Amino acid sequence: MSERLRIENLYKVFAKDPGPALQVLRKGGTKDSVFETLGHVVGLDDVSLAVPSGAMYMVMGLSGSGKSTLARCINRLNEPSAGRILLDGQDLVPLDEKALREVRRTRISMVFQHFALLPNKRVIDNVEFGLKLRGVAPAERRRRAEEVLSVVGLGRWGYHLPHELSGGMRQRVGLARALATDADILIMDEAFSALDPLIRTEMQDELLRLQRTLNKTILFITHDFQEALKLGTRIAIMSEGRLVREGTPQSIVLEPGSDYVAAFTREVDRARLFDARSVMKAPAVLWRGSAGIVVGGPEGGFLLDQEEQVVAGLDGAEIARLQETGTLPAEQAAPICVPEATKLIDVARCYRADRSVGVIDEAGRLVGLLGAEQILARIANLPVQEREP
Numbered sequence: 001m002s003e004r005l006r007i008e009n010l011y012k013v014f015a016k017d018p019g020p021a022l023q024v025l026r027k028g029g030t031k032d033s034v035f036e037t038l039g040h041v042v043g044l045d046d047v048s049l050a051v052p053s054g055a056m057y058m059v060m061g062l063s064g065s066g067k068s069t070l071a072r073c074i075n076r077l078n079e080p081s082a083g084r085i086l087l088d089g090q091d092l093v094p095l096d097e098k099a100l101r102e103v104r105r106t107r108i109s110m111v112f113q114h115f116a117l118l119p120n121k122r123v124i125d126n127v128e129f130g131l132k133l134r135g136v137a138p139a140e141r142r143r144r145a146e147e148v149l150s151v152v153g154l155g156r157w158g159y160h161l162p163h164e165l166s167g168g169m170r171q172r173v174g175l176a177r178a179l180a181t182d183a184d185i186l187i188m189d190e191a192f193s194a195l196d197p198l199i200r201t202e203m204q205d206e207l208l209r210l211q212r213t214l215n216k217t218i219l220f221i222t223h224d225f226q227e228a229l230k231l232g233t234r235i236a237i238m239s240e241g242r243l244v245r246e247g248t249p250q251s252i253v254l255e256p257g258s259d260y261v262a263a264f265t266r267e268v269d270r271a272r273l274f275d276a277r278s279v280m281k282a283p284a285v286l287w288r289g290s291a292g293i294v295v296g297g298p299e300g301g302f303l304l305d306q307e308e309q310v311v312a313g314l315d316g317a318e319i320a321r322l323q324e325t326g327t328l329p330a331e332q333a334a335p336i337c338v339p340e341a342t343k344l345i346d347v348a349r350c351y352r353a354d355r356s357v358g359v360i361d362e363a364g365r366l367v368g369l370l371g372a373e374q375i376l377a378r379i380a381n382l383p384v385q386e387r388e389p
């Protein structure tokens with residue numbers, strides 16, 4: 001996956017002259033020590049990150065940790081104090097006002113928490129607004145606005161005024177407006193935070209659905225770890241202006257790395273977060289014969305053909321007999337197999353006592369085995385034990 005946006009050693013100090021504060025920070029000082037010694041507020045302290053193309057990149061942290069400052073620095077609503085912001089390799093920090101306007105109109109779109117719609121303009125005019133600024137001809141911008149309104153499920157609402165719409169619908173207009181510009185980087189700053197829980201869930205699902213076809217690169221700011229887990233392909237966690245942990249949702253929950261991050265992960269529904277691949281163990285070969293290969297362990301296994309495709313499942317008793325007598329059961333049961341990305345909750349649903357669940361790759365080859373032990377250990381946050389076959 002190629003990289004769209006890279007932030008390198010970004011600092012933001014809210015001061016006329018950020019120099020002295022930068023010196024303190026670069027010598028290991030903190031946001032608190034800068035405030036105590038100089039009275040300046042640090043927004044960002046040496047933040048570096050890379051957003052891959054097509055990512056839903058979540059920036060998460062408590063209030064005041066610097067999330068919005070980061071979003072605002074990227075399109076220069078806040079002026080960075082030091083560092084680089086590379087969009088497709090081009091540094092945005094030295095750009096003049098004219099070049100910056102062009103970037104904001106064509107390459108980076110923002111969706112805010114409060115819809116910021118023009119109240120006396122119809123929905124369609126709101127959606128067209130960015131295109132009008134770009135000088136797109138009226139017929140073309142109307143066509144585009146109608147298209148994106150239907151994408152977000154508001155095809156029939158274009159000629160209404162914003163106050164006639166619910167909060168969730170207005171947020172969809174905000175999203176449509178960002179999509180209409182064709183910018184392929186979206187920055188969504190707490191875009192769903194003001195919505196009622198049910199509508200919020202609906203908007204999250206909608207965004208995931210849209211993203212499957214649009215494949216934009218999205219930087220999504222949130223203070224809600226559950227939202228970050230649900231939407232994110234990667235998550236960056238901020239504290240006191242610093243980036244303190246970055247990684248995939250599964251890796252962060254598995255290894256939070258600090259008490260600050262661990263506190264967010266406590267309430268996580270692990271069965272819905274972790275997938276089969278994250279806990280499976282490697283298949284061990286137990287037997288080879290003209291009928292194929294048997295892999296597995298005491299709790300069950302699988303008969304594979306020469307192409308490593310799963311042919312049948314064997315329970316614990318059948319495995320024991322095979323090891324004693326070298327004979328396969330005459331009647332063989334259908335195997336229980338799941339794809340690698342299956343969440344543990346769904347693995348648990350097809351689990352049967354005294355059987356292993358096979359994990360298969362896209363080509364249908366067996367790549368791992370799962371027993372109750374691995375599933376329960378991961379859900380209960382215990383170390384996953386490797387057991388000898």
Ligand SMILES: Nc1ncnc2c1ncn2[C@@H]1O[C@H](COP(=O)(O)OP(=O)(O)OP(=O)(O)O)[C@@H](O)[C@H]1O
Pocket residue numbers: 014041042043061062063064065066067068069070223
């Ligand atoms: N214009 C400003 N002038 C001075 N300080 C500011 C300004 N904007 C933000 N800050 C400070 O920068 C720090 C980071 O604020 P920021 O708004 O980025 O945090 P946040 O993580 O987005 O918080 P929230 O979730 O509450 O929006 C805070 O200490 C804040 O007080």
